[in-house]
Amino acid sequence: MKIEIMTLFPAMCEAVLGESIIGRARAQGLVEIHTRNIRDYTKDKHRRVDDAPFGGGYGMVMQAQPIADCFRALCADWGSRPRLIYLSPQGKPLTQQRCKELARLPHLALLCGHYEGVDERVLEALVDEEISIGDYVLTGGELPALVLADAITRLLPGVLAADAAYIGESHYNGLLEHPQYTRPAVWEARAVPEVLLNGNHALQEQWRREQALERTKRKRPDLLRAAEHGEWAAGERIETGD
Ligand code: SAM
Numbered sequence: 001m002k003i004e005i006m007t008l009f010p011a012m013c014e015a016v017l018g019e020s021i022i023g024r025a026r027a028q029g030l031v032e033i034h035t036r037n038i039r040d041y042t043k044d045k046h047r048r049v050d051d052a053p054f055g056g057g058y059g060m061v062m063q064a065q066p067i068a069d070c071f072r073a074l075c076a077d078w079g080s081r082p083r084l085i086y087l088s089p090q091g092k093p094l095t096q097q098r099c100k101e102l103a104r105l106p107h108l109a110l111l112c113g114h115y116e117g118v119d120e121r122v123l124e125a126l127v128d129e130e131i132s133i134g135d136y137v138l139t140g141g142e143l144p145a146l147v148l149a150d151a152i153t154r155l156l157p158g159v160l161a162a163d164a165a166y167i168g169e170s171h172y173n174g175l176l177e178h179p180q181y182t183r184p185a186v187w188e189a190r191a192v193p194e195v196l197l198n199g200n201h202a203l204q205e206q207w208r209r210e211q212a213l214e215r216t217k218r219k220r221p222d223l224l225r226a227a228e229h230g231e232w233a234a235g236e237r238i239e240t241g242d
Contacts, residue, residue: 003152022149042063090130
């Protein structure tokens with residue numbers, strides 16, 4: 001899969017993308033993630049990419065021309081038009097389900113806004129989808145784009161040691177993950193649940209399932225309600241046991 005991040009701050013993205021699991025996945029060719037500086041496409045002789053909003057108001061707005069030319073250059077380089085996602089606090093909230101769907105696409109372009117956002121005509125003319133990472137406002141779209149790129153990349157084949165690494169995780173099938181423990185078996189008088197030490201894999205699997213249900217009921221009852229209302233794709237609906 002190929003992901004290209006269109007941004008005014010490529011160094012901010014590269015600093016994250018070179019590290020840890022994503023950095024290794026890139027080095028091994030399991031994913032291609034590139035950054036493209038929108039400023040390189042401005043036709044302004046002072047390299048400006050923003051201007052004051054029409055009608056007045058606070059701050060600056062990113063202009064349409066550099067963004068559109070940046071995206072068109074990207075399409076020309078790739079020889080095809082990828083889905084263009086604008087990271088925006090006005091977008092649909094990101095979910096694991098959407099990450100799974102996006103991970104199946106061959107390539108994606110992510111547009112990071114800054115200042116007061118981008119000229120509305122860019123959304124009308126070019127953007128396929130707006131995604132938000134939560135109901136709060138950040139200074140720019142770089143962190144949200146990195147969140148999205150990370151969440152997608154770890155679902156790609158070969159990136160994690162085994163598919164099982166994410167299949168049982170929180171949100172994969174609508175539940176939160178069971179509690180996790182590691183050595184030592186007793187820490188400050190707190191013992192690991194006995195069932196995890198007795199070597200009975202069937203019992204351990206049952207315990208993990210019960211714990212996942214119990215903590216989802218306790219911490220995120222809204223997830224169970226969503227499952228009961230069929231908000232999960234066929235084959236992914238969870239059994240709540242109720
Ligand atoms: N004036 C805009 C509004 O009220 O909707 C907010 C602009 S915000 C300061 C600047 C940029 O940060 C946005 O264009 C967007 O790319 C990004 N951004 C901020 N919060 C975000 C969020 N919760 N999810 C995704 N992107 C976000």
